[in-house]
Amino acid sequence: MSSSKKSSDGKSSEIEEAVASLTMPFNKILLTSSDGESFEIDEAVARKFQIIAHMIEDDCAGKAIPIDNVTGDILSKIIEYAKKHVVEPDEDEDEEAKKKLDSWDAKFVEKLDLETIFKIILAANYLNFEGLLGFASQTVADYIKDKTPEEVREIFNIENDFTPEEEEAIRKENAWTFNG
């Protein structure tokens, strides 16, 4: 995942990032999706994607960065999320802000279908955007939570490739989960 040279700096790199986001608010980065769509975003937002943050550090980032593995529609959703989460409110200090952000997150994901969420997970993983990866994973986990196997198969379109004997054995093993 991330870390690398940031791990040793710890606090000082936090300060650096904060200073960077303050003094260079107008530094724009251009991201191009696999299907040719372009998105211009602030550097602070782009830094949420660790893969891009590293490129900026290493000075490899030109003005335009191609993102080959992600299509435009998914990239736009990811950028929307990143913009909202540029500054994460501290739960202890600002409870109101955290609640508002949480409810924005809930609405954000409500509109998305499962297919899109999977694509977002894959893209967030590629871009190394840990916050969104965790959030999207949790969303999928919430779909699975407390459901019976049949329900999970239904929702995720999973094909049952067990033989009847295997199926019976597994049902017996896991009977306790769905009160079987």
Add this chain to the structure above:
Amino acid sequence: MATTVLCGGGGDVDGCDGERSLDLLPAALLETIMTKLDVGSLCSLASTCKTLKSCVTRVLTFTPNFHIFNVSLSMETVRPLLFPNQQLSSLKLDCGRLGNSAIDILVRPSLREISLHNCRDFSGDLISEIGRRCKDLRLLCLGSVAEKVGRSISRCAFEDLLNGCSHLEVLALMFDLSLYLRPGDGRIFGLVSDKLTHLELGHISSRMMTQLLTSTEISGQDSSRVTSTVLQNVQQLRLSVDCITDAVVKAISKSLTSLIDLDIRDAPLEDPRQLSDLTDFGLHEINQNGKLKHLSLIRSQEFHPTYFRRVSDQGMLFLADKCLGMESICLGGFCRVTDAGFKTILHSCASLSKFSIYHGPKLTDLVFHDILATTLSLSHVCLRRCHLLTDHAIQKLASSLKLENLDLRGCRNLRDGTLKAVSHLPKLKVLLLDGTDISDTGLSYLKEGLLDSLVSLSVRGCRNLTDKFMSTLFDGSSKLVLRELDLSNLPNLTDAAIFALAKSGAPITKLQLRECRLIGDASVMALASTRVYEDECPGSSLCLLDLYDCGGITQLSFKWLKKPFFPRLKWLGITGSVNRDIVDALARRRPHLQVSCRGEELGNDGEDDWDSADIHQHIEAQEDELEQWILGDEGDVEMEDAEDDSEEDASEED
């Protein structure tokens, strides 16, 4: 990026069906998702297809938490799930079907949190082994250890535990310690780590508690009583003792200098004598360090009708004086305290948010008369068995718009005015009105306001109620958030009410119909065939169904209690005498359903409601003999004090 795994469907990966499939994600991402799931959901997921099964097996070897509530698993089920995981950090289990043979599986050196309930079949070895193996343990909760006949715990087991777990921060031993420890053994607790912040003991004698908190230091010729430093960092203390005395309260207040939360309860078997009881002076000693935020002092009448007879309004004044920063107060069994005392508490503690009085026969509406003059924003109010309370008090209380939890059980003189008053409270989640004098009209007021906040409603024993209120509330016109409903002991409730409930499709999870004479098989059929509107899946949403002593239940109901009906049912209460064989057959076919035939209250609430035995026992009493005894007793108190004084000269009891 890791290569994607083969999809199960047709070969076309870009096809719209295939894309949605969970098993298309790379294994690493699947694991990220799975680490956010609990063990139950993981096992469910493992039953879907081969790819996911192997992924789950891998995740189970490193998942840090293993929490399974509400179901007792057998050894065969638990072993393969727990065994391969060497990194387990938090374990929470119901051990109803496990015994000493499971100790090896459960007690692992990597654990930092252990919470095991229902350990009846374990002996003290469990405690010893935890002390010997789990050196990094931070949290330990053990419930009901060695309660099965023939099991016991030795004193060394406790020593092993406290010696071994030197980083313990939370310790809860929720069983009767006085069975295994003699009063002098209290010194064992001196071994406890000084990082301990929470301590809960199931039952201990006051004397042992007092002794372990004070120690005698003999320096030269003097032998002076010095307060020991044990338990100095404890912030939360929860105890059940044999009898709350001035001595134990004083010792606790003096020694536990960091105490924020104090919860003591007793249930005496006989009237406490003068020197072994709580008096006004004991209350004077509370909270000497001024840090106390939560206080709970309860005398239960479970075994004997006693109360804090030596505490009067003066004691309350002392308490109010010392406890200005309190956020939560719960007083049970202070039957001599009048409005003056309770009012002083309400008006002195400006940050109070939870206020509970259990059994206040002298508490009247006056206590709340000018509550608007205070700046209190009460969220939890519990006024149980306060017979003099009327609707006026509730109207005044209802000005606290932050009320979430209102427990008025046993207040016989509350009527529909109460419901009118509370119906506009925007945040009310729990409303308990057992034994009050409400009627159907009153409950219809709930439609005006509470239906999008009320989660739990109890009207047990409100004898005036009929089917009407059920058809009013469950007319299908609005989406209810109501999940828990207690309709026990309603003699006029018939199957028609349950039809209305079932028809509306409300996703009720907890339904109690104990002792409703007119409820019968038709209700069970109706509930079994509910199609709940929230789920895509048919079938009843009920997790708990209590039909104990329902007049019309016959063998026919059992056809409807079998699978696939009631798929989520975990607790069932039924009268065993219907037909013992059939009940046993049901219990066998549904091994994870807890069937209770002897009328016990169902469900395991995490929080032990320490007054619940009293509540259900005393609500039905038509004539409150207890109350008359207490009120008529006033003249005799002086006589008894005189008697007690003469006893003082006699040798002190053990």
